[in-house]
Amino acid sequence: MSQMITIQVNGESFTLPAGSSVSNLLASIGSEQESVATVVNDQIVRPDNRASFRLKKGDRVEILIFAGGG
Amino acid sequence: MDSLHIGSYTFSSRLILGTGKFSSSSVMLEAVKASGTQLVTVALRRFNREQPGDDLFTPLTSIPGITLMPNTSGASTAAEAVQAARIARELSGSPFIKVEIHPNPQHLMPDPIETYEASKILAKEGFLVMPYIPADPVLAKRLEEAGCVSVMPLGSAIGSGQGLATAEMLKIIIRESAIPVIVDAGLRSPSEAALAMEMGCDAVLVNSAVAVAGNPPVMAEAFAEAVAAGRKAFAAGIMEKSGIAVATSPLTSFLGTEA
Numbered sequence: 001m002s003q004m005i006t007i008q009v010n011g012e013s014f015t016l017p018a019g020s021s022v023s024n025l026l027a028s029i030g031s032e033q034e035s036v037a038t039v040v041n042d043q044i045v046r047p048d049n050r051a052s053f054r055l056k057k058g059d060r061v062e063i064l065i066f067a068g069g070g
Numbered sequence: 071m072d073s074l075h076i077g078s079y080t081f082s083s084r085l086i087l088g089t090g091k092f093s094s095s096s097v098m099l100e101a102v103k104a105s106g107t108q109l110v111t112v113a114l115r116r117f118n119r120e121q122p123g124d125d126l127f128t129p130l131t132s133i134p135g136i137t138l139m140p141n142t143s144g145a146s147t148a149a150e151a152v153q154a155a156r157i158a159r160e161l162s163g164s165p166f167i168k169v170e171i172h173p174n175p176q177h178l179m180p181d182p183i184e185t186y187e188a189s190k191i192l193a194k195e196g197f198l199v200m201p202y203i204p205a206d207p208v209l210a211k212r213l214e215e216a217g218c219v220s221v222m223p224l225g226s227a228i229g230s231g232q233g234l235a236t237a238e239m240l241k242i243i244i245r246e247s248a249i250p251v252i253v254d255a256g257l258r259s260p261s262e263a264a265l266a267m268e269m270g271c272d273a274v275l276v277n278s279a280v281a282v283a284g285n286p287p288v289m290a291e292a293f294a295e296a297v298a299a300g301r302k303a304f305a306a307g308i309m310e311k312s313g314i315a316v317a318t319s320p321l322t323s324f325l326g327t328e329a
Contacts, residue, residue: 010116031117035127037161042153044160062116064157065125068098069113069143070088070228070255070277 005057018057022050025061037064072305074273076250077165077198077219079137081108084267085297086139086252087290088277089126091229097286099129105290108135111168111275113143114158127161139166139200146173148187155192167192168222168254169201178228182209186216193217202254205236210243210251220249222275225266226256229278233262237269244270260289260296267300268308 003018009029016028022038022045038045039062045053055061074081087107092098102110112126130136140158145151148171155167169192171185172178180202186209189201198219203209205223213221223243226232233256234240244251250272257263263274276293283289 010118029117029119031119034117034125035161036117036125037114037157039157044157046160064114064161065117066112066127066130066138066140066158066161067115067124068089068092068095068126069115069141070090070111070275 005055007055007057007059007061009061010063014061016055020055022053022055022061025055026050026063029063031063034065038062039064072301074250076200079166079198081273083108083294083297084273084301085263085294086111086254086273086275087280088275089130090277091281092286093281095124095126095129098126098281099133101280101286101290102130102136103133104287105280105294107290107294109137109139109166111139111141111277112162113141114154114161137166138162138164139168140164141168141170141202142188143170145171145188146181146184147171148184148191151184151188152191155188155197156195159197165196165198167197167199169199172228180204180224182206185209186212189213189218190216200252205239205243207239207242207246211246214247214249218249220252220272221247222252222254224255225253225262228255230256231258231279232256233258234266234269240266240271241269260292263293264296264300264303267297268303270304273297 004015005018006015074084083106085107086109087105088111089098140162142151142154145154151171169189171181185201189199193199200220202222210221226235252273253266253271254275258279266274280286280290
């Protein structure tokens with residue numbers, strides 16, 4: 001069984017296998033159908049880089065969408 | 071054609087619509103279509119696994135001719151607004167950013183100092199910066215000099231429906247400004263939007279007045295007509311006021327007794 005790591009996703013704890021990428025994270029929370037922006041530790045991770053960007057223990061990830069606003 | 075030019079963009083509609091506070095996404099989308107707007111604001115929000123399908127990017131950009139203008143709502147400092155703008159640009163692909171920094175939820179008045187600092191940085195990064203500001207002619211001019219493509223002074227507090235409470239300051243901003251002046255916030259009814267346009271505003275941004283109307287799509291259409299009428303009147307040249315009556319009919323007497 002692979003080792004698990006805990007990260008913060010949108011302010012909440014989230015556990016996933018060590019070595020997971022941002023793309024893996026999006027797939028596991030079901031947001032791959034949405035147009036999202038991803039930010040890891042205040043650094044923007046562009047769509048092209050999500051598959052190669054490996055998450056580490058303690059990373060703070062923000063997954064953002066466009067919602068209604070004035 | 072009397073078009074609105076912002077940066078390198080040209081818009082035939084002078085009504086910008088906000089997308090917040092609608093009862094549902096479908097009502098909002100109907101209102102956007104009915105308004106004929108070409109520029110709509112959106113806000114960044116955390117993705118919620120319990121509520122997938124809240125994402126407005128795809129439905130809004132599926133409407134022909136729509137450009138997104140993300141806002142930096144939620145930011146209370148220039149640094150936060152700059153970060154929000156950079157994230158928003160990744161998502162929207164649009165160079166437009168509405169810089170909106172209001173630290174106090176009680177009145178939502180924009181912070182002029184943080185707004186100026188954020189706008190200056192973002193303009194240098196190539197954003198088309200449209201700051202939401204207090205109706206302050208000095209600040210408006212400083213933002214123009216900092217490279218903003220428009221200034222968006224408030225008519226009155228966000229969502230208050232108090233109309234053009236800042237009218238006299240707006241007139242000074244309009245007179246002094248070399249970039250489009252867009253009244254943002256506080257408008258309640260189409261007549262107020264028409265009045266803003268008659269004063270010489272280049273566009274208006276409306277959200278609450280449409281979103282909380284009994285029938286948002288119809289209200290959106292009413293605002294569009296009012297904005298178009300007000301602009302047309304401004305372009306046609308509105309008569310000067312006179313302190314005394316000026317007759318519209320001949321006063322030469324032919325009903326008198328003398329002949």
